[in-house]
Amino acid sequence: MESESEPGPISMKTKTLLSHLKSKYADKSWNETVQLVRRCMEKTKGDGRVCEPVAQCLQKINEALNVSSLTVMVSRLEMIAKQRGLGSHMSPTETVCYLTADLFYVEVVLLPGGRVEDVRVAHHGEAPESSPSLLQLLRMKKFQEFSLKLEDLASFYNIPGDSDVKIKTYASLKHLETDLFKISHLPRSLRESDLHVDLIMNGRIGNIQPGKEGTPMTVEYYISPLDVLMGLSNTGEVSGGQIALVTVGSSDASHRLQRESLISCPPQVDSLGFPVFQPLTESCSELLPATFLFKLQPPLPMLISFIDKMGRVTDGVIAEKPQQVEPLPQLLMKTSKTLNSKISWTERVQFVVPLPASEYHSYVFPGAEWGRESWKGALIHTVPFTHPGHVPALLDLLRHQSAINVLLASCFSDHSHHIDTGLLYDLRCEILPESDHCLSVTFSLDDDNHLAVLQVTVVDSHQMSCRLLMPNFVDHKLDDYISRVLMRCMSVPITMRAIRRKVTPPSLPAADPESSAAMESTDQSVPDIISTVRPSASVSCDAAEDVIMASPPPVYYLMSVGDPAADNVNTDAVANCSPCASLGVYSHWATSGLPPELL
Structure with missing residues (x-):
């Protein structure tokens, strides 16, 4: 009972304090009262709980006041800094408000009336640079959004240790960025006709973009054909790929990180075209309680075997330990942005995929089969590493996993209302796991007396091998054709549609697979499939043909x-x-x- 009555006196004390403030300063302006409370807040208190009600009151006052004076603007900025764990002070001329941290600071240049002339961000050891985005937020008085931007900026510098360790770790990160830029500009062969797509899919370190306005360097490392088409249709530019932010993070163990560039200028390359790195010696590196990090956006469902491979690439620097492992298709269903959240993983998950010309495929995932250990995975948010030489191999694994994920997700659909409605499927398929990079599609064609199997091996993100197993049927040219189709569209339903048309002559006139390439597989169906999967999307047939099913470009x-x-x-x-x-x-x-x- 005693504990229940405790809040009573505290509440009464708060009421008394506010009542005294109101009566004592009743004839004072709001601005004077706010300034007094703010000065009181800056004084050290023995019991933080005493300040909490006043702090909440001050915050509400600041949010309610119209920012129409220099004093109120400064008060608002100081409150935001305090909320985000930053320091704050005014310049001697009282025209610039500084929001400070160990490794960066923000200058807000003020004008009379609380207007903002400029906002500059200065990183450690670098000159301040204007930030148009932060300036616009303050000019529009979007203080909540400005506060969130500061939080993102502070999280980027969330480096462990004291000030000296933070400075050394940040310096190491800048040297890593320099080396990644050097790797990205090494000569290489061009595989795709679109330079941007080629950088993402084939560049040694993907499509790399420098950090700006306090955001970290980004690496775009994978994009699916569907995302390429969506970008070209909506904006005329390729977008929507998977990215990794290059940052640093704390580590229980110390790791040797570079404190200078490890690549000579001009770079020297080995027999595979990769740069030759300077050895990590005591003169060019230092032991620090941190690692470099790839922060994956969005997080990537990854097989446990691939997570182990990443650990071997980084010499034992292990990625985050999976808290929970699940079958890979189940993870993909949970993280899908297009699937209905009501669809859950069971012993037998069925999807109905609609295709053009009123064609319907049924895809079944047997839960028991996918429960085997080799196909269990976890959702990976960060990938730690300690050397720029780890990056190309890590990105190859991320791309490889992304390719597997895209193929499996192509069998998903929200059209569950078609199940158990007596719908006659044009193709019934069962997706079964084989090895950790091989799966099979078991299906029957028009006559149900014989089953056929398509074996799909995802060698890596650049190479896929298909083998069609049918009774009394062997055609290696057809296997090559199917492999090309799958590689270009990265869709199991589109590939199965192509197979069905190839092995059932009445559906499609016979043609030479070598001359027709992959165009026959879609019959201008890709735009319809995109509009089915994403109803808001519209892609022209010409764009679909040019981007997905075009013949391989010259090197x-x-x-x-x-x-x-x-x-x-x-x-x-x-x-x-x-x-x-x-x-x-x-x-x-x-x-x-x-x-x-x-x-």
Whole structure:
């Protein structure tokens, strides 16, 4: 009973305090009262609970007041800084408010009346740079959004240790970024006709973008054909890929991190075209309680075997320990943005996938089969590493896993209302797991007396092998054709539709797989499939044909030639170094040169 009556006196004390403030300063303006309470808040109190009601009251007052004076704007900024664990102070001229942390600070340049002239962000050891996004938020008086931006900025610098350790860790991160830029500008062969897609899918470290306005460096490492089409349809640009933020994180053990660039200038490359790194010695590295991190956006469902492979790549620096492992299709269903949340993983999960011309496929995932250990996975949010040389191999594993995920997710659909309604399916398929990178599709064609099996092996994100097993039927050219179709569209239903048309002559006139390539597999069906999976999307047939089912482009040789330093790059060991016959198509590479980070 005593504990229940405790809040009573505290509540009475609060009421008395506020009552005294109101009566004592009844003839004072609100601004004077707010300033008094703010000064009281800045004083150290022995019991933080005494300040809590006043702090809440001050926050409500600040939010209710119209920011129409310099004093009120400063008060609002100081309150936001306190909420985000930052320091704050005014310049001697009282025209600039500084929001400070160990490794960065924000300058808010103020004008009379509380207007904001400029907002600048300064990183440790760097000159302040204007931030248009932060400036716009303050000018529009969107203080909540401004506070969230500061939180994101502070989280980027969430580096463990004291001030000295934070500075050293941040410096190591900047040297890593320099080396990643150097790797990204090494000469390489061009596999895709679209440069942006080629950078994402085939670049040694994906499509890398420098950090700006306090955001970390980003690496775009995978994009599906569907996302390519969606981007081209909506904005005319390729977008929607999976990205990784390059940051740092704390570690229970100390790791040797670089304190200078590990790649010579100009870079020297090995027989595979990768850079030769300087050894991590005491002179160029230091033991720190941290690791570099890839923060995956969105988090990636990953097989346990792939997580173990990442640990071997990074010499024992293990990714986050999975708290819960589940069958990979179950993880993909949980993280899908298009599936109905009511669809749950059971012993037998069935999806009905509609295709053009009123064609319906049924795809069944037997829960018991997918429960085997080799196909269990976990949702990975971060990938730790300690050396720039780890990055290409890590990205290959992330791409490999992404390719497997895209293939499995292509069999998902929200059209569950078609199940048990007497609908006659054009194709019934059962998806079964084989090894950790191989699956099979068991199906029957028009006559139900014989079953056929399509074995799909995802060698990596660049290579897939298909083998069609049917009674009294062997056609290796057809296997090659199916592999090309699957590689170009990354969709099991589209591939199964192509197989059905190939092995049932009445449905489609016979044609030479070599000459028809993968175009026959869709018969202009990709736009309809996209609109089925994502009803708001609309993609033209021409775009679908050009992007997904186009013939493989010729191989070009790609390098940045705008900077004199490129003249000395060692390119002797790079394979397929044929001259770029269409340099004019990618003229921005020829004129942009190396980025400032490499100079």
